[in-house]
Amino acid sequence: MEAIERLSQSIRFKTVSGNWQEFSNFHAFLERSFPLVYQRMKVQKINDYSLIYNWTGKREGAVLFLAHMDVVPAEERDWVVPPFSGEIRDGYIWGRGTLDDKCCVMAILEAAEKLLGEGFTPNKSIYIAFGFDEETKGHLGARKTAEHFRSRGIKFDAILDEGAAIIEGFMPQIKVPLALVGVAEKGLASFDLIARGDGGHSSAPKRNSPVERMAKAIERVSSYKSKAVLTQAVEMFFKTISKYMSFPSSIFLKNPRLFLPFIERSIARNPSANAMLRTTMCTTIVKAGMADNVIPDLATATVNVRIIPGETAQQVFDRLKNLLSDLDIEVMKNERWEVSDPVICSNFGGTFFESISKTINDIFPQAVVTPFLTIGGTDSRHYxxxxxxxxxxxxxxxxxxxxxxxHGKNERISIENYKKMIDFYYQLIKRE
Ligand SMILES: [Zn+2]
Structure with a gap:
């Protein structure tokens, strides 16, 4: 099948953000690969490397499909095949981007090309936008593309981005695959911690050095547990999965408001489940010291926070300041770090959510569709x-x-799954 070969070829472009020539080459490859898309849709470049496709529909309204062309780097060692080879072997297409997120870029265009070949015109206008720096926050790609739409007053009835998938064995008790559709997204921010002091010679140390205070701060951040918050998305998720759990979890999850403390004590011991219930904080960068015999006069750390819908970045900042108030540590906002409030729950009673559910059920009949809270950040937050x-x-x-x-070693997608991806976008677009 030519589509399999095209995905394989797409992997050979090392589109790691910053390798700009690779992006230009990749653009040319897309144009060669999808002639009807490039003839019949209006294709635009935003900020040099983002792409927007506009397929005019018969009626009012517009739907936007998002994906990203950039991938995270890959070190060749430990891979079974070179990560940018796109090798096809054992029923899989191998390489960086086969799962995140060139599979979406290519499958969306494959579906569109096929529909155009059949003479199809959508009811609503279809927009497709591909970013080029999602893995490094999307400030040059998605953010600028969103600004472009905003400046032209274009709004969308619905947007579909990556961010969750169909997972088997999400929880050991659940035997059916769960099609997790993210309807809300946690916010994110990073804050800097700064401890200052006298420093001096390490042969005559004093207590409470900046490093010592910073160590206490890091320990406090790690052990801090924000209050559990049951968001609408997670409530719906728990209720859906309760049908597939055994007693007593089934009762707890069916009535999550009533049994939140029990849920917290049981399933929330799993880090991903825990992240669905609360704002989390994690120290990611620590710096201090220049020489083995000098007490540093400065220690710094960066705390990355992921904010549950219902709370704001400012509230979490204030909470962090409070938590460390007795340690003589400055808590600072730094322009280097993005601050993004959570994206609240999308209305999931609408027709587009229904279309997504129906399409999933058609193509993956064994999967159970459920609303979900996306705990990572996606390009869609800019929209x-x-x-x-x-x-x-x-x-x-x-x-x-x-x-x-x-993002790991030996990233690969099965040929069977990739065919289903194309079919998914094909049927979903056809429903619009
Ligand atoms: Zn991605």
């Missing part, structure tokens, strides 16, 4: 004012082992 219905889902069936392949 939050452009639609009240933003969904995060890629039609990829993965077990928990395969999930580790995303």
């Amino acid at each position: 939050k004012d452009l639609s009240s219905k933003i969904y995060r889902f890629a039609p990829i069936l993965m077990n928990s082992e395969e999930m580790k392949l995303v």
